[in-house]
Amino acid sequence: MGKVIVITSGKGGVGKTTTTANLGTGLAAAGQKVCLVDTDIGLRNLDVVLGLENRIVYDLLDVVEGNCRVRQALIKDKHFGESLVLLPAAQTREKDAVSPEQMVELMAQLKEEYDFIILDSPAGIEHGFKNAIAGADQAIVVTTPEISAVRDADRIIGLLEAAELYDPQLIINRVRPDMVRKGDMMDIDDIDDILAISILGVIPDDQDIIVSTNRGETVVMDKKSRPGQAYRNVVRRILGEEVPFMDLQERKIMHWFKRILSGEAQ
Amino acid sequence: MNTELCTIKGTREGLVITIRDATQFGEVLRSLERQLLASQSFFRGSSAKLYLQQGVLTEGQMDDIESLIADYGMRLNREPLNAPLHRPVDESIVEDAKDVQEDNTLLVRRTIRSGQRLHYDGNVVVMGDVNPGAEIICTGDILVLGSLRGVAHAGAEGKVDATVFAFRLEPTQLRIAHVISRAPDEKLPQPEGPEIARVVENSIQLSVYNH
Numbered sequence: 001m002g003k004v005i006v007i008t009s010g011k012g013g014v015g016k017t018t019t020t021a022n023l024g025t026g027l028a029a030a031g032q033k034v035c036l037v038d039t040d041i042g043l044r045n046l047d048v049v050l051g052l053e054n055r056i057v058y059d060l061l062d063v064v065e066g067n068c069r070v071r072q073a074l075i076k077d078k079h080f081g082e083s084l085v086l087l088p089a090a091q092t093r094e095k096d097a098v099s100p101e102q103m104v105e106l107m108a109q110l111k112e113e114y115d116f117i118i119l120d121s122p123a124g125i126e127h128g129f130k131n132a133i134a135g136a137d138q139a140i141v142v143t144t145p146e147i148s149a150v151r152d153a154d155r156i157i158g159l160l161e162a163a164e165l166y167d168p169q170l171i172i173n174r175v176r177p178d179m180v181r182k183g184d185m186m187d188i189d190d191i192d193d194i195l196a197i198s199i200l201g202v203i204p205d206d207q208d209i210i211v212s213t214n215r216g217e218t219v220v221m222d223k224k225s226r227p228g229q230a231y232r233n234v235v236r237r238i239l240g241e242e243v244p245f246m247d248l249q250e251r252k253i254m255h256w257f258k259r260i261l262s263g264e265a266q
Numbered sequence: 267m268n269t270e271l272c273t274i275k276g277t278r279e280g281l282v283i284t285i286r287d288a289t290q291f292g293e294v295l296r297s298l299e300r301q302l303l304a305s306q307s308f309f310r311g312s313s314a315k316l317y318l319q320q321g322v323l324t325e326g327q328m329d330d331i332e333s334l335i336a337d338y339g340m341r342l343n344r345e346p347l348n349a350p351l352h353r354p355v356d357e358s359i360v361e362d363a364k365d366v367q368e369d370n371t372l373l374v375r376r377t378i379r380s381g382q383r384l385h386y387d388g389n390v391v392v393m394g395d396v397n398p399g400a401e402i403i404c405t406g407d408i409l410v411l412g413s414l415r416g417v418a419h420a421g422a423e424g425k426v427d428a429t430v431f432a433f434r435l436e437p438t439q440l441r442i443a444h445v446i447s448r449a450p451d452e453k454l455p456q457p458e459g460p461e462i463a464r465v466v467e468n469s470i471q472l473s474v475y476n477h
Contacts, residue, residue: 194397
């Protein structure tokens with residue numbers, strides 16, 4: 001029996017879709033069977049980020065309306081085939097075309113087949129958000145170190161609790177260690193102080209993300225990428241491993257030095 | 267101050283929906299729905315009584331209210347209220363027990379987050395934080411055993427000697443009775459310890475709490 005995780009944030013543009021794509025890919029790379037579901041009806045883009053847009057025939061609405069079987073709508077990933085599939089959102093419809101009950105039913109069906117179902121929630125707290133959390137067992141809240149994003153994350157945590165989705169976990173995205181060091185950006189402690197939920201990961205800001213997104217690839221597969229490493233750590237934590245947090249302050253060159261000193265890099 | 271035609275408050279008899287004027291029933295329903303929406307599922311699982319200040323309700327209108335609040339997980343208790351909401355205070359008792367507060371106190375054992383609003387007839391004690399974007403409004407004192415960063419309104423029905431206390435008192439806005447103050451725009455040093463706010467000469471003053 002699989003587990004349904006919803007990725008949500010309240011605020012738009014904090015990296016929900018990127019996080020969904022990377023966690024999905026990371027979990028598949030770790031040998032799990034993963035289904036990604038884009039619930040952002042009318043503004044889909046998970047398919048674009050994964051480079052699968054040109055393969056869409058049926059979408060989530062076709063499935064819930066019975067126009068096709070679930071299997072027909074699932075798109076296989078370019079690298080992982082059967083073990084990473086995407087159920088795309090409908091682009092030409094409104095969010096209220098799907099009901100929370102239909103989502104619960106769909107999730108129950110997907111859980112039979114997949115180890116992890118990861119839902120990419122739309123921004124906002126309206127109908128689309130309610131659909132996305134309806135069938136979820138667990139929630140991951142994504143935020144960035146900005147006051148507005150943290151405020152919205154707080155609102156979302158309250159709404160998740162009201163919907164009886166307890167103990168959400170937090171991913172802090174786009175952290176810039178140089179700015180934090182200078183005191184120009186909220187640091188992890190500031191955010192933790194307000195939200196007070198367990199932190200699943202801290203993802204450094206890096207141009208790798210933009211480069212890979214525009215290519216329809218995921219950074220989690222790039223062994224040299226810092227955010228890729230951070231996402232891989234998150235995946236291991238989801239799978240129950242204890243992984244220490246990356247030291248974001250450490251510059252790459254220092255990291256390399258340390259490895260030489262400890263005799264690792266010979 | 268409050269222009270809503272109906273209010274939901276916790277009282278000695280549990281939740282009470284006070285309806286100011288039942289003759290404007292359509293507007294009453296809309297007002298009720300607005301407040302239920304704003305309160306999220308804060309009242310879920312509780313039952314409420316009705317208190318009419320003016321006008322009467324037909325059985326059909328009672329049914330309408332019942333089905334509306336049922337959508338928010340509340341039940342309607344159709345028994346009449348036992349006592350008027352604001353019991354006249356017996357002066358002699360007040361003299362005898364000056365330090366004893368007559369009001370109800372609500373204990374909240376969780377953090378109040380952005381978008382959540384707590385309205386209570388009495389004192390409020392929060393064992394947790396009150397985050398930015400959250401609001402506490404009550405007729406008595408407010409105690410936050412954590413950080414208060416949202417909006418707090420103590421003594422909301424005119425009790426000028428109401429106080430607001432928090433382990434870390436860094437509110438967005440503080441109101442006591444009719445007096446309003448807000449955090450200064452520049453960043454302040456963080457308070458060292460528990461602080462208490464009270465009205466002194468028509469403005470709100472914060473001081474370190476030492477007892």
